[in-house]
Amino acid sequence: MDIAQLHDKVLKQDRRALARAITLVESGRADHRALASELLERLRGSGRQALRIGLSGTPGVGKSTFIESFGMTLTAKGLKVAVLAVDPSSARSGGSILGDKTRMERLSRDPNAFIRPSPSQTHLGGVARRTREAVALCEAAGFDVVLIETVGVGQSETVVAEMSDLFLLLLAPAGGDELQGVKRGIMEIADIILVNKADGDLKAAAMRTCADYSGALRLLRKRPQDPQGFPKAMTVSALQEDGLETSWGEMQALTDWRRENGHWDMRRAGQARFWFEEEVRQGLLARLHQSPAREAMESLARDVENGSTTPGKAAQRMLEEYLSR
């Protein structure tokens, strides 16, 4: 594979080249990893920055419809939009979010849009690290907005937040007794909560749900990276394309403020450090898992779990007997 050529084509936003480059970073083969690393290092110099938006929502909230409507709103402004996904469950379930592009028929035909399904790996860490690199590729290819979708399985929202400039939580309206309940921890990372389906019969329920979440957000301590009024909850209707312009305006206001106040650069620098340390940690863990110490670790963990030794004593043994080398 000619990395220099691939590099040039990605920079020119050649979509086939971009797709091939993403396939390369997703590959687990050692020689592919080396080439991918080389490509990313070369593209680093592009100096291009997209707005990276993380988006979470459970099945049924209308995520595909939202991404399509929101994406079309942006491309209509001449913005180039890439849509990626982090879904560690896709390999297991056989399906995949974004896998079925027919759910986003209009957006997938839009020349200003690029849609890529989640890499099919079962391990969240693996999916996330490769998606982060795919984001960097889309950014170097000159996309203005990169949407990173996740279904919120396990820690997936947290890792998507670690590669996003801002994070959206999409909710459906809830009746009094059938509160969907957001996952704990999501309040920690959400910048804007969008209550979708604010149309027809559900409009009133959407407004109540929005008010409930607005109230809950006010109970949380202000974060340094939030201007007055953020995080906030809003209603939208992806179906009727209602509220999308307003929510895009809020996203811009938020990111403008963060850029002006240094939070944008600080967050990006912190994220870069996070992923570096994460890659080192994973590399070290991978070695541990390939070594005989792996079995000792699991066996000691079980002893600790059933109380036949203390955590401290077991750790001491692990470090002295198996990891001293």
Added chain:
Amino acid sequence: MDIAQLHDKVLKQDRRALARAITLVESGRADHRALASELLERLRGSGRQALRIGLSGTPGVGKSTFIESFGMTLTAKGLKVAVLAVDPSSARSGGSILGDKTRMERLSRDPNAFIRPSPSQTHLGGVARRTREAVALCEAAGFDVVLIETVGVGQSETVVAEMSDLFLLLLAPAGGDELQGVKRGIMEIADIILVNKADGDLKAAAMRTCADYSGALRLLRKRPQDPQGFPKAMTVSALQEDGLETSWGEMQALTDWRRENGHWDMRRAGQARFWFEEEVRQGLLARLHQSPAREAMESLARDVENGSTTPGKAAQRMLEEYLSR
């Protein structure tokens, strides 16, 4: 130091011996660590289990008053209560939570209570690991309830939750415009939110605050370890000793349910594994920090932060050049 003798005395709830044992586990000296590990391994067989309650609240919510009143409520029932603290800021500020026992004058004179200030280490991980061992000592000494207090600096609540059977968040009543704002992430671990100072002029405000948090809790997804109605928010008045019996009743109902449904044992086993892995991780990190690779790691992290290399490339270098051994 005679570990066998210390072991016997701790088992007999000799308070001086317990204090000495805690000093031993808090020590950073290598020979003390070995003795502490030996002592904990011996005491493991006591089979005694206390109810470990984590408690967080910012300064001003009346935490000392609450601990005293709540502690006295328990000792009046013949229960033995130990109070420990995790406060990574105490070494820096010179002060220490629980350091000033005069704030809990009655409880500190109570023969059924044992109060111990936070170990003075600046590193949260260090404080937490030693406090976890102090909890195990109090448990072996036959205390029925171990209260672990924290001020909520950084990740301190999360680590306290990792050594607690249940977690309380203490809040003060808030007026409309002066919402104190709870730290993000705390909703994830709180089992019971107690709005204190529900007395006199503040009573109405306390009830409103309680209703606000009840509403917010209902928006969160139910956790498997929660029976119907939990987590919940309640009002108390530590000053007037009002609501303490009720809240103790709720804690008992919650823990009874968790015991009956296997969540208690599962949580303890999971926590034991967590601390084992944490001790191994810390041990490995300590080695890295004592090795020349430490400087390479920090230098590469800075390169990644300022964009002069990619996280992947830097991690590759780190693993190949510095950690290959």
